[in-house]
Amino acid sequence: MEPIGFESHDHNNCIKDGLDAVAGYCAANRLQFTPVRRRALEILLQQHRAMGAYEILDQLRKDGLGSQPPVAYRALDFLISHGFAHKIEHMNGFVACTHPGHDHTPVFLICRECDAVAETHAEPSHGLLGRAASETGFTIEQAVVEVLGLCPNCGDSAP
Amino acid sequence: MEPIGFESHDHNNCIKDGLDAVAGYCAANRLQFTPVRRRALEILLQQHRAMGAYEILDQLRKDGLGSQPPVAYRALDFLISHGFAHKIEHMNGFVACTHPGHDHTPVFLICRECDAVAETHAEPSHGLLGRAASETGFTIEQAVVEVLGLCPNCGDSAP
DNA sequence: GTTGATATGTTATAAAGTAACAACTATCAA
DNA sequence: TTGATAGTTGTTACTTTATAACATATCAAC
Structure with missing residues (x-):
């Protein structure tokens, strides 16, 4: 099992593949991959680092996709509960999962x-x-x- | 290495031994084991569970040992930085170390x-x-x- | 005892997270 | 296609967790 994140790679693929994999999983499992959730995941995928919930919220706000904390936290809850993202407890931050869909x-x-x-x-x-x-x-x-x-x-x- | 905490045991020893070990370590290493720090550790030692900083602060307040958050956080910082206590990231809580003094x-x-x-x-x-x-x-x-x-x-x- | 470092007291505020409820949207069965 | 139901979002208000900054006190060593 190879860790992903440190070595250089085509990062556009990370974003596209991540979104596609989750979109597919959601379609197959009747989960609603809504604009807020999709954008929240995309924001996380753009960086291989832990981001704070309020940092994500700032980005969502710029896109007109919600401006209050619960919006970000609910999107993150969805992503985490289905294994599309993880919480980094040590930093109170969140990262996209690098291989969503697998337990x-x-x-x-x-x-x-x-x-x-x-x-x-x-x-x-x-x-x-x-x-x-x-x-x-x-x-x-x-x-x-x-x-x-x-x-x-x-x-x-x-x- | 045996985990400590679930099985029944003479809990008075946990508290006394923990305090004694830390007091000894501090004396040997010229660290100030002040009343606030000592009492904070004692509060943690009284329970084999994670306690919140404000829960500890409440106890300190009852003893007249400081009533504002920084007092508790500073005591915890001291205990943690010398390995006398640990932070449980998952719960934003703190526990006494069960074998202080060892790296x-x-x-x-x-x-x-x-x-x-x-x-x-x-x-x-x-x-x-x-x-x-x-x-x-x-x-x-x-x-x-x-x-x-x-x-x-x-x-x-x-x- | 003076000095420099360390510890405490206090105010104020930042950062992280949630409860509760109203309004909207998807889904699906009748 | 309507209506019932579950799920999602918007919003207000709030709780919990944590820290910056500065004044005061205490310790430790010379």
Whole structure:
């Protein structure tokens, strides 16, 4: 599973592919991919970094797509609840999912220098987490894994 | 490494031992373990669950130890920066560390039913995280790992 | 005891998130 | 095609979480 986000790539594809994948998933599952939701996702897709809800709201406002906080938070709730976006708890921010439609436990690599976020995966019921949980009889439902540090670009220049 | 928090235990020892360990560490390292800081830690130690900063502030206020938010946040900053407490990002809450004084990467098991928090450990440079990081050239500095689910007590009664 | 660093008290405000309700839109069955 | 229902958006007002800035007090070391 390759993290996406640090290496250079054709970013137009990220946006288009992301929107298309979600549009398709919504069509197939009778979910309403409304203008607000679509635009919110597009805004997130434009950057591989965590954005604040109010930052997203500012953009929506410029497009005449809602100007009050609940509009942004509701769009984000929709995107998150269907796995199209994730919340970065550590930053009170949000990122687009890099492979929407698949059930997964995301692991984020977050650069403290440039705020870039790369997403990869782990299966929490295996490995360290699973072992600690099963030892105590704890039932895992969800895992928040956020790794902070320096991305390849920032690590090289400012070590 | 055994998680602490779910099984029954002599809780008076948790409080006393926690305070003693931190007091000793502070004495040895010329840190000021002031009344506000000591009481904030004691409040956290009284419960194996995440508490909000304002919840802690309420308690401090009752003891005449400060009544404004910065007092609580500064005490928590001190405790966290020296590893005596941790922030649970997922809940905007704080817990006492169960083994202060040791450098470590905490992993939290959080019960969504009763809010109990157990702390265990992982070494992020090994395992899944380390592999994902080294593949991309990412330098890990810190990891936030919060596992949500049901503790043994709540999982049995309400599955 | 003076000085420089550290800690606390306080005011004010920023940032993040939600409750509640009214108005609009999609969906689908009759 | 109408009407019932569920889902979505607009808006007001508010709660919760967190911090900036500055004055005052205390500590620690010389």
